[in-house]
Amino acid sequence: MNKNESSKTTDLEARMSQIPDHIWVKCPICKKTFYRRELGPYRECPYCHFGFRIGAKKRIQMICDEFTSVDDDLKAPKRFDDPKYVQKLAKVRKVTGLNEGVLTGIGEIDGQKCGIGVMDWRFIMGSLGTATGERITRLFEKSTEKHLPVVLFTASGGARMQEGISSLMQMAKVSQAVNDHAQHGLLYISVLTDPTTGGVTASFASQGDILLSEPHTLIGFAGRRVIERTIQQIPPKNFQRAETLLKNGFLDKIVNRSEMKSVLAKLLAWN
Amino acid sequence: MTKKISAYDRVLAARSAKKISIKKLVAGICDDFIELHGDRAYGDDPAVYAGIGLIGKQPVTIVSIQKGQDQKQNMARHFGSAEPDGYRKALRLMKQANKFNRPIIALINTPGAYPGVDAEYHGQGYMIAQSLIQGIKLKVPYISIIVGEGGSGGALALAVGDSVWAFENSVYSILSPEGYATILWKDSSRVKEAAAAMKLTPKDLLSMHVIDKIVPEVHDQKSMTQFKDALSHKIDELKQMSVEERLKKRYQRYRNFN
Numbered sequence: 001m002n003k004n005e006s007s008k009t010t011d012l013e014a015r016m017s018q019i020p021d022h023i024w025v026k027c028p029i030c031k032k033t034f035y036r037r038e039l040g041p042y043r044e045c046p047y048c049h050f051g052f053r054i055g056a057k058k059r060i061q062m063i064c065d066e067f068t069s070v071d072d073d074l075k076a077p078k079r080f081d082d083p084k085y086v087q088k089l090a091k092v093r094k095v096t097g098l099n100e101g102v103l104t105g106i107g108e109i110d111g112q113k114c115g116i117g118v119m120d121w122r123f124i125m126g127s128l129g130t131a132t133g134e135r136i137t138r139l140f141e142k143s144t145e146k147h148l149p150v151v152l153f154t155a156s157g158g159a160r161m162q163e164g165i166s167s168l169m170q171m172a173k174v175s176q177a178v179n180d181h182a183q184h185g186l187l188y189i190s191v192l193t194d195p196t197t198g199g200v201t202a203s204f205a206s207q208g209d210i211l212l213s214e215p216h217t218l219i220g221f222a223g224r225r226v227i228e229r230t231i232q233q234i235p236p237k238n239f240q241r242a243e244t245l246l247k248n249g250f251l252d253k254i255v256n257r258s259e260m261k262s263v264l265a266k267l268l269a270w271n
Numbered sequence: 272m273t274k275k276i277s278a279y280d281r282v283l284a285a286r287s288a289k290k291i292s293i294k295k296l297v298a299g300i301c302d303d304f305i306e307l308h309g310d311r312a313y314g315d316d317p318a319v320y321a322g323i324g325l326i327g328k329q330p331v332t333i334v335s336i337q338k339g340q341d342q343k344q345n346m347a348r349h350f351g352s353a354e355p356d357g358y359r360k361a362l363r364l365m366k367q368a369n370k371f372n373r374p375i376i377a378l379i380n381t382p383g384a385y386p387g388v389d390a391e392y393h394g395q396g397y398m399i400a401q402s403l404i405q406g407i408k409l410k411v412p413y414i415s416i417i418v419g420e421g422g423s424g425g426a427l428a429l430a431v432g433d434s435v436w437a438f439e440n441s442v443y444s445i446l447s448p449e450g451y452a453t454i455l456w457k458d459s460s461r462v463k464e465a466a467a468a469m470k471l472t473p474k475d476l477l478s479m480h481v482i483d484k485i486v487p488e489v490h491d492q493k494s495m496t497q498f499k500d501a502l503s504h505k506i507d508e509l510k511q512m513s514v515e516e517r518l519k520k521r522y523q524r525y526r527n528f529n
Protein backbone atom coordinates (compact mmCIF):
# COMPACT_ATOMS: atom_id res chain seq x y z
CA MET A 1 0.00 0.00 0.00
CA ASN A 2 2.79 2.37 0.86
CA LYS A 3 5.31 1.00 -1.61
CA ASN A 4 5.24 4.14 -3.72
CA GLU A 5 5.67 6.35 -0.74
CA SER A 6 8.74 4.53 0.57
CA SER A 7 10.50 4.23 -2.75
CA LYS A 8 10.22 7.80 -3.95
CA THR A 9 12.32 10.61 -2.56
CA THR A 10 10.71 11.95 0.59
CA ASP A 11 9.48 15.50 0.97
CA LEU A 12 12.18 16.37 3.46
CA GLU A 13 15.02 15.02 1.35
CA ALA A 14 13.66 16.88 -1.64
CA ARG A 15 13.51 20.10 0.31
CA MET A 16 16.97 19.55 1.80
CA SER A 17 18.50 19.12 -1.64
CA GLN A 18 17.10 22.52 -2.59
CA ILE A 19 18.90 24.29 0.22
CA PRO A 20 21.78 26.10 -1.44
CA ASP A 21 25.28 25.03 -0.42
CA HIS A 22 26.42 28.53 0.34
CA ILE A 23 24.08 29.08 3.29
CA TRP A 24 25.56 29.20 6.77
CA VAL A 25 24.96 26.53 9.37
CA LYS A 26 25.89 26.57 13.03
CA CYS A 27 27.21 23.53 14.88
CA PRO A 28 25.00 22.88 17.93
CA ILE A 29 28.02 21.54 19.82
CA CYS A 30 31.01 23.85 19.17
CA LYS A 31 28.81 26.76 17.97
CA LYS A 32 31.12 27.51 15.03
CA THR A 33 29.45 28.62 11.81
CA PHE A 34 30.42 27.44 8.35
CA TYR A 35 29.01 26.86 4.87
CA ARG A 36 26.60 23.97 4.58
CA ARG A 37 28.76 22.35 1.90
CA GLU A 38 31.57 22.09 4.45
CA LEU A 39 29.54 19.41 6.25
CA GLY A 40 30.67 17.15 3.42
CA PRO A 41 29.17 13.82 2.44
CA TYR A 42 29.12 12.56 6.05
CA ARG A 43 27.43 15.67 7.43
CA GLU A 44 30.08 16.17 10.11
CA CYS A 45 31.07 19.48 11.72
CA PRO A 46 34.45 20.32 10.15
CA TYR A 47 35.68 21.59 13.53
CA CYS A 48 34.47 19.18 16.25
CA HIS A 49 33.34 16.20 14.09
CA PHE A 50 29.85 16.23 15.57
CA GLY A 51 27.69 14.18 13.22
CA PHE A 52 24.59 16.16 12.27
CA ARG A 53 21.45 14.06 12.59
CA ILE A 54 20.59 12.06 9.49
CA GLY A 55 17.71 9.81 8.51
CA ALA A 56 17.83 6.04 8.34
CA LYS A 57 18.07 5.78 4.54
CA LYS A 58 20.97 8.22 4.39
CA ARG A 59 22.79 6.21 7.08
CA ILE A 60 22.33 3.00 5.12
CA GLN A 61 23.85 4.69 2.06
CA MET A 62 26.90 5.70 4.11
CA ILE A 63 27.47 2.28 5.65
CA CYS A 64 26.25 -0.43 3.30
CA ASP A 65 27.40 -1.58 -0.12
CA GLU A 66 24.25 -3.61 -0.38
CA PHE A 67 21.03 -3.54 1.56
CA THR A 68 17.71 -5.36 1.28
CA SER A 69 15.09 -4.13 3.68
CA VAL A 70 12.57 -6.40 5.38
CA ASP A 71 9.28 -5.79 7.18
CA ASP A 72 8.82 -2.45 5.37
CA ASP A 73 5.07 -2.69 5.65
CA LEU A 74 4.97 -3.47 9.36
CA LYS A 75 3.12 -0.59 11.04
CA ALA A 76 1.79 0.43 14.44
CA PRO A 77 -1.07 -1.90 15.45
CA LYS A 78 -4.54 -0.62 14.60
CA ARG A 79 -5.63 -0.72 18.23
CA PHE A 80 -3.75 2.54 18.80
CA ASP A 81 -6.45 4.58 17.14
CA ASP A 82 -6.33 7.95 18.88
CA PRO A 83 -7.02 10.36 16.00
CA LYS A 84 -4.17 12.70 16.95
CA TYR A 85 -1.73 9.82 17.02
CA VAL A 86 -2.99 8.40 13.72
CA GLN A 87 -2.56 11.83 12.17
CA LYS A 88 0.95 12.16 13.56
CA LEU A 89 1.93 8.76 12.19
CA ALA A 90 0.67 9.70 8.74
CA LYS A 91 2.73 12.87 8.83
CA VAL A 92 6.01 11.27 9.92
CA ARG A 93 5.58 8.45 7.43
CA LYS A 94 5.53 11.06 4.73
CA VAL A 95 8.55 12.94 6.08
CA THR A 96 10.73 9.86 6.59
CA GLY A 97 9.49 7.60 3.82
CA LEU A 98 9.29 4.88 6.48
CA ASN A 99 6.26 3.12 7.90
CA GLU A 100 7.92 2.83 11.31
CA GLY A 101 10.82 4.37 13.22
CA VAL A 102 13.44 1.81 12.29
CA LEU A 103 14.70 0.50 8.98
CA THR A 104 15.86 -3.11 9.14
CA GLY A 105 17.26 -5.59 6.68
CA ILE A 106 20.19 -7.67 5.53
CA GLY A 107 23.17 -5.83 4.16
CA GLU A 108 26.80 -5.94 3.31
CA ILE A 109 29.56 -3.79 4.77
CA ASP A 110 32.83 -4.16 2.84
CA GLY A 111 31.94 -7.70 1.86
CA GLN A 112 30.76 -8.65 5.37
CA LYS A 113 27.17 -9.81 5.38
CA CYS A 114 25.13 -8.79 8.42
CA GLY A 115 21.73 -7.87 9.79
CA ILE A 116 21.38 -4.09 9.88
CA GLY A 117 18.97 -1.79 11.65
CA VAL A 118 18.87 2.01 11.74
CA MET A 119 16.48 3.99 13.90
CA ASP A 120 15.21 7.25 12.46
CA TRP A 121 14.99 10.10 15.00
CA ARG A 122 12.52 11.99 12.76
CA PHE A 123 9.91 9.28 13.38
CA ILE A 124 8.26 10.66 16.56
CA MET A 125 11.73 11.22 18.03
CA GLY A 126 12.78 7.66 17.24
CA SER A 127 10.47 6.51 20.00
CA LEU A 128 10.12 2.80 20.69
CA GLY A 129 6.72 1.83 19.33
CA THR A 130 5.30 -1.66 19.23
CA ALA A 131 6.13 -2.03 15.54
CA THR A 132 9.61 -0.57 16.14
CA GLY A 133 10.21 -3.29 18.72
CA GLU A 134 8.71 -5.93 16.46
CA ARG A 135 10.98 -4.96 13.56
CA ILE A 136 14.08 -5.04 15.74
CA THR A 137 13.02 -8.36 17.30
CA ARG A 138 12.57 -9.86 13.83
CA LEU A 139 15.95 -8.45 12.76
CA PHE A 140 17.64 -10.38 15.57
CA GLU A 141 15.52 -13.49 14.93
CA LYS A 142 16.31 -13.47 11.22
CA SER A 143 20.00 -12.85 11.87
CA THR A 144 20.08 -15.74 14.35
CA GLU A 145 18.40 -17.98 11.81
CA LYS A 146 20.84 -16.94 9.06
CA HIS A 147 23.77 -17.02 11.48
CA LEU A 148 24.67 -13.37 10.86
CA PRO A 149 26.07 -10.62 13.10
CA VAL A 150 23.90 -7.57 13.76
CA VAL A 151 24.84 -3.90 13.47
CA LEU A 152 22.21 -1.60 14.96
CA PHE A 153 22.27 2.22 14.92
CA THR A 154 20.10 3.59 17.71
CA ALA A 155 18.53 7.07 17.87
CA SER A 156 15.65 7.52 20.23
CA GLY A 157 13.92 9.78 22.67
CA GLY A 158 12.72 6.70 24.56
CA ALA A 159 9.27 5.22 24.92
CA ARG A 160 6.41 5.82 22.45
CA MET A 161 4.05 7.39 24.95
CA GLN A 162 1.05 7.07 22.68
CA GLU A 163 1.39 3.30 22.88
CA GLY A 164 1.70 3.15 26.66
CA ILE A 165 2.77 -0.04 28.42
CA SER A 166 3.06 -1.89 25.10
CA SER A 167 6.05 0.35 24.38
CA LEU A 168 7.64 -0.70 27.68
CA MET A 169 7.11 -4.38 26.88
CA GLN A 170 9.17 -3.95 23.70
CA MET A 171 12.24 -3.52 25.89
CA ALA A 172 11.71 -7.03 27.26
CA LYS A 173 10.76 -8.51 23.90
CA VAL A 174 13.82 -7.16 22.07
CA SER A 175 16.10 -8.07 25.00
CA GLN A 176 15.24 -11.74 24.75
CA ALA A 177 15.78 -11.73 20.98
CA VAL A 178 19.20 -10.13 21.56
CA ASN A 179 19.92 -12.77 24.19
CA ASP A 180 18.93 -15.58 21.85
CA HIS A 181 21.21 -14.15 19.15
CA ALA A 182 24.05 -13.93 21.69
CA GLN A 183 23.47 -17.50 22.88
CA HIS A 184 24.22 -18.60 19.32
CA GLY A 185 27.66 -17.03 19.62
CA LEU A 186 26.84 -14.21 17.23
CA LEU A 187 28.25 -10.69 17.31
CA TYR A 188 26.10 -7.64 17.99
CA ILE A 189 27.58 -4.18 17.44
CA SER A 190 25.47 -1.35 18.82
CA VAL A 191 26.17 2.16 17.51
CA LEU A 192 24.59 4.79 19.74
CA THR A 193 23.87 7.88 17.67
CA ASP A 194 22.53 11.31 18.58
CA PRO A 195 20.27 11.15 20.58
CA THR A 196 19.98 7.77 22.34
CA THR A 197 18.00 8.06 25.56
CA GLY A 198 15.37 6.49 27.83
CA GLY A 199 14.11 2.98 27.26
CA VAL A 200 16.33 2.37 24.25
CA THR A 201 19.47 3.17 26.26
CA ALA A 202 17.99 0.97 29.01
CA SER A 203 17.63 -2.00 26.67
CA PHE A 204 19.08 -3.04 23.32
CA ALA A 205 21.33 0.01 22.75
CA SER A 206 23.37 -1.09 25.79
CA GLN A 207 23.31 -4.83 25.10
CA GLY A 208 25.82 -5.04 22.26
CA ASP A 209 29.09 -6.96 22.52
CA ILE A 210 30.68 -3.76 21.26
CA LEU A 211 29.27 -0.29 21.93
CA LEU A 212 30.31 2.46 19.52
CA SER A 213 29.25 6.07 19.23
CA GLU A 214 30.03 9.28 17.36
CA PRO A 215 31.64 12.45 18.77
CA HIS A 216 29.46 14.46 21.17
CA THR A 217 26.48 12.10 20.88
CA LEU A 218 23.81 12.58 23.53
CA ILE A 219 23.41 9.32 25.45
CA GLY A 220 21.49 8.92 28.68
CA PHE A 221 18.67 7.30 30.55
CA ALA A 222 16.80 10.12 32.29
CA GLY A 223 16.12 13.39 30.52
CA ARG A 224 18.08 16.46 31.55
CA ARG A 225 14.96 18.34 32.66
CA VAL A 226 13.71 15.46 34.80
CA ILE A 227 17.10 15.32 36.51
CA GLU A 228 17.12 19.10 37.04
CA ARG A 229 13.72 18.92 38.70
CA THR A 230 14.75 16.00 40.90
CA ILE A 231 18.10 17.24 42.16
CA GLN A 232 17.19 20.96 41.99
CA GLN A 233 20.51 21.66 40.33
CA ILE A 234 21.81 22.17 36.83
CA PRO A 235 23.71 19.05 35.72
CA PRO A 236 27.20 19.56 34.23
CA LYS A 237 27.14 20.59 30.58
CA ASN A 238 28.48 17.41 29.00
CA PHE A 239 27.30 14.86 31.52
CA GLN A 240 25.38 12.82 28.94
CA ARG A 241 27.76 13.12 26.00
CA ALA A 242 29.62 10.19 24.43
CA GLU A 243 32.99 11.48 25.69
CA THR A 244 31.75 11.29 29.30
CA LEU A 245 30.40 7.77 28.81
CA LEU A 246 33.71 6.71 27.28
CA LYS A 247 35.60 8.13 30.24
CA ASN A 248 33.25 6.38 32.70
CA GLY A 249 33.60 3.05 30.95
CA PHE A 250 30.25 2.72 29.18
CA LEU A 251 31.45 2.86 25.56
CA ASP A 252 34.12 0.95 23.68
CA LYS A 253 35.00 3.63 21.17
CA ILE A 254 33.96 6.96 19.67
CA VAL A 255 34.28 6.87 15.89
CA ASN A 256 34.05 9.79 13.44
CA ARG A 257 31.24 9.19 11.00
CA SER A 258 33.60 9.27 8.04
CA GLU A 259 35.48 6.32 9.55
CA MET A 260 32.49 4.33 10.83
CA LYS A 261 32.25 2.01 7.84
CA SER A 262 35.88 0.93 7.96
CA VAL A 263 35.79 0.37 11.75
CA LEU A 264 32.63 -1.72 11.44
CA ALA A 265 34.14 -3.72 8.58
CA LYS A 266 37.20 -4.56 10.70
CA LEU A 267 35.19 -5.53 13.76
CA LEU A 268 32.92 -7.73 11.65
CA ALA A 269 35.90 -9.36 9.94
CA TRP A 270 37.76 -10.01 13.20
CA ASN A 271 34.88 -11.87 14.80
CA MET B 272 -17.90 -5.24 46.91
CA THR B 273 -15.90 -2.08 46.60
CA LYS B 274 -17.47 0.87 44.82
CA LYS B 275 -16.17 1.83 41.40
CA ILE B 276 -12.95 3.75 41.76
CA SER B 277 -11.26 5.77 39.03
CA ALA B 278 -7.84 5.13 37.51
CA TYR B 279 -6.50 8.17 39.32
CA ASP B 280 -7.88 6.85 42.65
CA ARG B 281 -5.87 3.74 41.88
CA VAL B 282 -2.76 5.88 41.36
CA LEU B 283 -3.27 7.55 44.74
CA ALA B 284 -3.91 4.22 46.47
CA ALA B 285 -0.77 2.76 44.86
CA ARG B 286 1.26 5.68 46.22
CA SER B 287 -0.41 5.71 49.65
CA ALA B 288 1.94 5.83 52.62
CA LYS B 289 -0.45 3.44 54.37
CA LYS B 290 0.44 0.64 51.98
CA ILE B 291 2.27 -2.25 53.61
CA SER B 292 6.04 -1.80 53.53
CA ILE B 293 8.17 -4.18 51.50
CA LYS B 294 10.05 -5.18 54.66
CA LYS B 295 6.80 -6.21 56.38
CA LEU B 296 5.73 -8.05 53.30
CA VAL B 297 9.00 -10.00 53.18
CA ALA B 298 8.73 -10.77 56.89
CA GLY B 299 5.20 -12.03 56.29
CA ILE B 300 6.01 -14.21 53.29
CA CYS B 301 9.16 -15.73 54.72
CA ASP B 302 9.41 -17.91 57.79
CA ASP B 303 13.00 -16.71 58.05
CA PHE B 304 15.00 -14.14 56.08
CA ILE B 305 18.58 -12.91 55.86
CA GLU B 306 19.22 -9.59 54.13
CA LEU B 307 22.26 -9.49 51.85
CA HIS B 308 24.04 -6.31 50.84
CA GLY B 309 26.14 -4.73 48.15
CA ASP B 310 26.77 -4.80 44.44
CA ARG B 311 30.49 -5.78 44.67
CA ALA B 312 31.38 -2.87 42.40
CA TYR B 313 30.39 0.45 43.88
CA GLY B 314 27.94 0.48 46.76
CA ASP B 315 24.85 -0.73 48.54
CA ASP B 316 21.68 1.02 47.43
CA PRO B 317 19.18 1.13 50.31
CA ALA B 318 16.29 1.38 47.82
CA VAL B 319 16.95 -2.24 46.92
CA TYR B 320 16.17 -4.67 49.74
CA ALA B 321 17.25 -8.21 48.99
CA GLY B 322 18.31 -11.49 50.48
CA ILE B 323 17.55 -15.16 50.98
CA GLY B 324 14.50 -16.42 52.80
CA LEU B 325 12.59 -19.57 53.57
CA ILE B 326 8.97 -20.13 52.59
CA GLY B 327 8.13 -23.30 54.45
CA LYS B 328 11.03 -25.52 53.40
CA GLN B 329 11.63 -23.70 50.13
CA PRO B 330 14.61 -21.33 50.03
CA VAL B 331 13.95 -18.31 47.80
CA THR B 332 15.89 -15.24 46.75
CA ILE B 333 13.97 -12.04 47.26
CA VAL B 334 14.85 -8.82 45.46
CA SER B 335 12.80 -5.67 45.92
CA ILE B 336 12.62 -1.95 45.39
CA GLN B 337 11.21 -0.20 48.43
CA LYS B 338 10.08 3.27 49.40
CA GLY B 339 10.79 4.63 52.88
CA GLN B 340 8.47 4.71 55.86
CA ASP B 341 9.63 8.15 56.98
CA GLN B 342 11.36 11.20 55.56
CA LYS B 343 14.84 10.00 56.48
CA GLN B 344 14.38 6.61 54.85
CA ASN B 345 12.79 8.21 51.83
CA MET B 346 15.78 10.52 51.37
CA ALA B 347 18.21 7.58 51.47
CA ARG B 348 16.03 5.49 49.19
CA HIS B 349 15.15 8.36 46.83
CA PHE B 350 11.46 7.62 47.48
CA GLY B 351 11.87 4.14 46.09
CA SER B 352 14.04 4.97 43.10
CA ALA B 353 17.00 2.65 42.67
CA GLU B 354 20.41 3.70 41.41
CA PRO B 355 22.61 1.57 39.15
CA ASP B 356 24.27 -0.06 42.15
CA GLY B 357 20.82 -1.14 43.33
CA TYR B 358 20.10 -2.88 40.05
CA ARG B 359 23.59 -4.37 40.12
CA LYS B 360 22.95 -5.74 43.61
CA ALA B 361 19.62 -7.23 42.55
CA LEU B 362 21.14 -8.80 39.45
CA ARG B 363 24.04 -10.22 41.42
CA LEU B 364 21.67 -11.95 43.82
CA MET B 365 19.38 -13.16 41.04
CA LYS B 366 22.35 -14.78 39.29
CA GLN B 367 23.31 -16.34 42.58
CA ALA B 368 19.77 -17.72 42.88
CA ASN B 369 20.19 -19.18 39.42
CA LYS B 370 23.44 -20.86 40.46
CA PHE B 371 21.84 -22.49 43.51
CA ASN B 372 18.56 -23.27 41.79
CA ARG B 373 16.52 -21.00 44.10
CA PRO B 374 13.29 -19.43 42.85
CA ILE B 375 13.24 -15.63 42.65
CA ILE B 376 10.53 -13.37 44.00
CA ALA B 377 10.75 -9.70 43.00
CA LEU B 378 8.65 -7.17 44.92
CA ILE B 379 8.32 -3.80 43.21
CA ASN B 380 7.27 -0.43 44.55
CA THR B 381 9.07 2.26 42.60
CA PRO B 382 8.06 5.42 40.74
CA GLY B 383 11.02 4.69 38.42
CA ALA B 384 14.80 4.46 38.33
CA TYR B 385 16.51 7.41 39.99
CA PRO B 386 17.10 10.37 37.69
CA GLY B 387 20.36 11.76 39.04
CA VAL B 388 23.73 12.86 37.67
CA ASP B 389 25.68 10.14 39.49
CA ALA B 390 23.13 7.54 38.43
CA GLU B 391 23.83 8.56 34.82
CA TYR B 392 27.60 8.47 35.40
CA HIS B 393 27.32 4.96 36.83
CA GLY B 394 25.31 3.64 33.91
CA GLN B 395 21.62 3.71 34.91
CA GLY B 396 20.53 2.78 31.39
CA TYR B 397 23.23 0.13 31.05
CA MET B 398 22.31 -1.56 34.33
CA ILE B 399 18.60 -1.72 33.50
CA ALA B 400 19.52 -3.13 30.08
CA GLN B 401 21.63 -5.81 31.79
CA SER B 402 18.86 -6.60 34.28
CA LEU B 403 16.59 -7.25 31.31
CA ILE B 404 18.86 -9.36 29.16
CA GLN B 405 20.40 -11.34 32.00
CA GLY B 406 17.19 -11.58 34.00
CA ILE B 407 15.04 -12.88 31.19
CA LYS B 408 17.31 -15.91 30.67
CA LEU B 409 17.54 -17.02 34.33
CA LYS B 410 16.66 -20.70 34.53
CA VAL B 411 14.92 -20.64 37.90
CA PRO B 412 11.25 -19.78 38.54
CA TYR B 413 11.02 -15.98 38.56
CA ILE B 414 7.87 -14.26 39.84
CA SER B 415 7.42 -10.48 40.07
CA ILE B 416 4.80 -8.58 41.99
CA ILE B 417 3.95 -4.89 41.49
CA VAL B 418 3.10 -3.96 45.08
CA GLY B 419 2.44 -0.23 44.64
CA GLU B 420 3.95 1.81 41.84
CA GLY B 421 5.51 0.10 38.85
CA GLY B 422 7.35 2.96 37.20
CA SER B 423 8.66 2.31 33.71
CA GLY B 424 12.04 0.68 32.97
CA GLY B 425 12.99 0.92 36.63
CA ALA B 426 10.21 -1.53 37.44
CA LEU B 427 10.52 -3.66 34.30
CA ALA B 428 14.15 -4.36 35.27
CA LEU B 429 12.85 -6.73 37.94
CA ALA B 430 9.77 -7.94 36.08
CA VAL B 431 10.87 -10.10 33.16
CA GLY B 432 10.20 -13.52 34.61
CA ASP B 433 7.62 -16.28 34.31
CA SER B 434 4.73 -14.55 35.99
CA VAL B 435 3.97 -10.92 36.87
CA TRP B 436 1.33 -10.10 39.46
CA ALA B 437 -0.06 -6.81 40.69
CA PHE B 438 -1.63 -5.79 43.95
CA GLU B 439 -5.21 -4.59 43.72
CA ASN B 440 -4.05 -1.05 44.50
CA SER B 441 -1.13 -0.75 42.13
CA VAL B 442 -0.27 0.83 38.80
CA TYR B 443 2.27 -0.05 36.14
CA SER B 444 3.07 2.43 33.39
CA ILE B 445 5.59 3.93 31.03
CA LEU B 446 5.66 7.19 32.99
CA SER B 447 3.62 8.97 35.66
CA PRO B 448 0.20 10.36 34.69
CA GLU B 449 1.59 13.78 35.64
CA GLY B 450 4.41 13.32 33.13
CA TYR B 451 2.04 12.01 30.49
CA ALA B 452 -0.30 15.01 30.80
CA THR B 453 2.62 17.42 30.71
CA ILE B 454 4.39 15.90 27.74
CA LEU B 455 1.46 14.89 25.54
CA TRP B 456 -1.01 17.62 26.40
CA LYS B 457 1.27 20.32 27.86
CA ASP B 458 -1.16 20.50 30.78
CA SER B 459 -0.25 18.90 34.09
CA SER B 460 -3.70 19.61 35.52
CA ARG B 461 -5.21 16.93 33.27
CA VAL B 462 -3.67 14.20 35.41
CA LYS B 463 -6.93 12.33 36.10
CA GLU B 464 -7.71 12.17 32.43
CA ALA B 465 -4.15 10.99 31.77
CA ALA B 466 -4.45 8.21 34.33
CA ALA B 467 -7.59 6.96 32.62
CA ALA B 468 -6.08 7.15 29.13
CA MET B 469 -2.90 5.32 30.13
CA LYS B 470 -4.56 1.99 31.00
CA LEU B 471 -2.37 1.57 34.04
CA THR B 472 -4.72 -0.17 36.48
CA PRO B 473 -4.37 -3.88 37.31
CA LYS B 474 -7.59 -4.64 35.46
CA ASP B 475 -6.32 -2.93 32.29
CA LEU B 476 -2.95 -4.62 32.63
CA LEU B 477 -4.55 -8.03 33.05
CA SER B 478 -6.63 -7.60 29.92
CA MET B 479 -3.45 -6.75 27.98
CA HIS B 480 -1.59 -9.74 29.52
CA VAL B 481 1.05 -7.41 30.96
CA ILE B 482 0.22 -9.03 34.30
CA ASP B 483 -1.08 -12.54 34.94
CA LYS B 484 -2.92 -12.08 38.21
CA ILE B 485 -4.38 -9.45 40.51
CA VAL B 486 -3.52 -10.03 44.16
CA PRO B 487 -5.79 -8.79 46.96
CA GLU B 488 -4.18 -6.00 48.97
CA VAL B 489 -2.20 -7.35 51.94
CA HIS B 490 -3.25 -5.53 55.11
CA ASP B 491 -3.72 -8.16 57.81
CA GLN B 492 -2.71 -11.68 58.77
CA LYS B 493 -5.40 -13.33 56.71
CA SER B 494 -4.52 -11.52 53.47
CA MET B 495 -0.82 -12.10 54.19
CA THR B 496 -1.36 -15.85 54.51
CA GLN B 497 -3.37 -15.81 51.31
CA PHE B 498 -0.55 -14.03 49.47
CA LYS B 499 2.07 -16.39 50.88
CA ASP B 500 0.04 -19.43 49.87
CA ALA B 501 -0.48 -18.07 46.37
CA LEU B 502 3.28 -17.57 45.99
CA SER B 503 4.05 -21.07 47.32
CA HIS B 504 1.56 -22.55 44.96
CA LYS B 505 2.97 -20.68 41.95
CA ILE B 506 6.53 -21.69 42.83
CA ASP B 507 5.48 -25.35 43.04
CA GLU B 508 3.69 -25.08 39.72
CA LEU B 509 6.72 -23.52 38.01
CA LYS B 510 9.10 -26.04 39.59
CA GLN B 511 7.12 -28.87 38.08
CA MET B 512 7.98 -27.69 34.59
CA SER B 513 11.30 -28.53 32.99
CA VAL B 514 13.72 -25.62 32.50
CA GLU B 515 13.20 -25.79 28.73
CA GLU B 516 9.45 -25.73 29.12
CA ARG B 517 9.57 -22.81 31.51
CA LEU B 518 11.91 -20.77 29.32
CA LYS B 519 9.86 -21.51 26.24
CA LYS B 520 6.72 -20.31 27.96
CA ARG B 521 8.51 -17.23 29.26
CA TYR B 522 9.83 -16.44 25.77
CA GLN B 523 6.33 -16.65 24.38
CA ARG B 524 4.98 -14.44 27.16
CA TYR B 525 7.13 -11.49 26.01
CA ARG B 526 7.19 -12.39 22.33
CA ASN B 527 3.43 -11.88 22.19
CA PHE B 528 3.63 -8.13 22.75
CA ASN B 529 3.21 -7.13 19.13
Ligand SMILES: [Zn+2]
Binds near residue numbers: 047049
Ligand atom coordinates in the same frame (compact mmCIF):
# COMPACT_ATOMS: atom_id res chain seq x y z
ZN1 LIG C 1 31.19 21.48 15.87
